[in-house]
Amino acid sequence: MHSHLKLSLAMTAGFALGAAVSQGLRAQQHPPAYVISEIEVTDAEAYLRDYVPLANRALAENGQRRLASGGRTVTLAGAPPATRVVVSVFDSLEKAEAAYTSPAYLEARRIGDRYGRLRIFAVEGLPQ
Structure with missing residues (x-):
């Protein structure tokens, strides 16, 4: 017993x-972080050829999961968005910041700045 x-x-x-x-x-x-990138592309061919592959690789290696990338956008209120919009998610705000300050991404960004004007910001999501 x-x-x-x-x-x-x-x-x-x-x-x-x-x-x-x-x-x-x-x-x-940590709650997820959503990164919104608005890009006014000034040289589409060079942007896609020289910047996008480097940036995609650098960010993916740091945990980026893209949710939307350059698709059709519709203005619902306020000023219209840039010509290209990318929405991605990271596991946390800290991981998003680390990805966008990584040496690999900063190198890609130096190239990207030649072919467009980028506005990138992150917002902390709600705990899942």
Whole structure:
């Protein structure tokens, strides 16, 4: 009888410990960060050839997941957006900032600045 009681107590303690650890991990997670890039492209051919591949690689290596990239945009209120809009998500605001300040992206950005004017900002999302 003692072995059943010990097993039952061990299972209960394991379940409680697992639930506490799981809750603690969820509490430590940062909310996602959404990055919005508005680009006024001045030389589309060079922009696509010289900047986009470098920037995409640098940002993807730092956790970027693109949600929208250069698709059709519609103005709903206020001034119209730039000719090209990119929306992406990172696991946290800190990871977004690290991606856009990484040496690889800064090198790509030096090239991109020759072919367009970029406005890039990040907003912290709601916890998921």
